[in-house]
Amino acid sequence: MKLTRPRSAIALALLTSLAVPFGVLQAQPRPEPRPAHAQEVGQSESAAAGAETQQDHAPAPLTFGLAGPYLAARMAAVESDFRAAARYFAQAVAHDPEDRYLLDSALVALVSAGDIGRAVSLSSDMESDGRATELSALIRKAELVHQGNWQALLDQQSADDAEELRRDDLLDRIVNAWALMGAGRASDALSAFEALAKNPDVAPLVNYHLALARAMVGDYEGADALLSDEATGAHMLGFTARAEVLAQLERRDEAVAMLDGVQGIEAEPQLQALRDRLASGEPVAFDVVKTPADGIAQVYLTFASALASSPDPEPLSLIHARLAAWLSPDTGEARLMVAQLLQDRHQFDLAEPEFDALRRMGQMRPVAELSRIDALSRADRRDEAEKAALSLTAAYPDLPQAWIALGDLLRQQEKFAQAVPAYDKALTLLSDAPEQARWFPLYARGIALERSGQFDRAEQDLLAAIEINPDQASLLNYLGYSWIDRNVNLDRALTMIQKAVELSPGDGYILDSLAWAYFRLGRYQEAVAPMEQAIGTMASDPLVNDHLGDIYWMVGRKREAEIQWKRALSLDPSENDDVDPDRIRAKLDQGLDAVLADEEARGESPTVPQPQAEAAGTPRD
Known part of the structure; x- marks a missing residue:
């Protein structure tokens, strides 16, 4: 359209x-x-x-x-x-x-x-x-x-055909078949679906709706024959429909086995609840579609999904999703798609009522909630994101990803000590998981521990994460810089940071770390090149400009050092916790040598930044 x-x-x-x-x-x-x-x-x-x-x-x-x-x-x-x-x-x-x-x-x-x-x-x-x-x-x-004005809809469709407006419009054809069902013309409806299904390009989609229509008229055997085809029924609504159809055929064990084979069922509360009802012998009706309007809502939902997932997303996806949710407000998938499309457009206030409806319906989806939490965080609505993460951990206390999401949010807000227990819980739940599932929470907990002053524990976590994932650049950078900062394991630390640069040569933060490591080791000439590379990718970062000024000073390029410090001040360093504007002004007034001497006389360590982390959800993202 x-x-x-x-x-x-x-x-x-x-x-x-x-x-x-x-x-x-x-x-x-x-x-x-x-x-x-x-x-x-x-x-x-x-x-x-x-x-x-x-x-x-x-x-x-x-x-x-x-x-x-x-x-x-x-x-x-x-x-x-x-x-x-x-x-x-x-x-x-x-x-x-x-x-x-x-x-x-x-x-x-x-x-x-x-x-x-x-x-x-x-x-x-x-x-x-x-x-x-x-x-x-x-x-x-x-x-x-x-x-429910089915005859008027059929008349409208007939008028369109007479005017040859949409002879090849698949959506209109499927809607027309459902309208025939609504008008009490079930045989004509089934014939219309069957005629459409002869086109192999659209057969899986049409056969899904044909299966729903057959089930509505009591032909459960015919519905199961269609839904058992993976091309037709291997999706969330298809699994639900087939399980309900099998229940009507008294084949509950087969339905339970099918649902047990669905990957990720533990993150789909609706499917899990259906599986439990089937296993316990509770009554299970066929209600994926209760009316032809529900069937048409699924047509719109299918088109919304296709339009939204195309390489060049079609603009009418939200329109179709909204109409689907309006026609069938109890269809959680429609509300979820509306919420996610609005969320993608940063329309959180419009998306929230849809997420609320899903929660009231008992259809909170962990994967969708994790996506929502991430979107809220990226939009700097971290209070809302934290509340959502707390709600998710309460609803799914055995879901490690929920605890990781909560830990990440707390860490992003520099609540490092509070983040540690969230990662503790996640890692406990992941104790029997494959190692690759553990490296990130180990890394994230290591950051939270290091920032909260518990470096011994942090070091253990970071080393364990590196053992699992030895080629993760930001992880190598973080531990290497932490050692440099503490003046321990200097050779191994520098080797780690150098490897991080090789793995991620264009990462300005890691280049900054390498240059600053050379600076801390007194290898000032070697620090110049990587810091100049870092400034090339992060020219508006006051911390990097401040570092470059310090390095220039130490190699005798004092005029250039002053230019970099002035630039750092012009970039509002008060917004960066690692930059002290007063110290920069002191360097401009007295020179770096005098500032370092004053700090040494007061028994202070030279001001250094925290190690930078470039993993998803870290403070410097």
């Missing part, structure tokens, strides 16, 4: 004045906040002021009525702020109600924000006024499904 492009002259002029794509529809993982187009807005305002002078105070065409809300809507769209985009596009539509592009944009924003009611109302108006688009037709059909 393609959105209608703008047709009015004003909308076209506005569209060509902006260099960014229509952001509401861009499915980008973890988008970075983008700056508002202040210059463009300012230029428009300036042009308007000039026009008022030259045209007797008449407003310029591009700023009268439509331009303001349109530009605001575009900015909100680029940032995936769907609520704001919906509000501003609605204002733009009020100024130009004939422009199908603006109407489609308003629909996208409304559905994405979860305001399906207003989207349905706008779609109905568009149809009544002869301004329908493919998107408004999709929403209108979903409304007919929601109402």
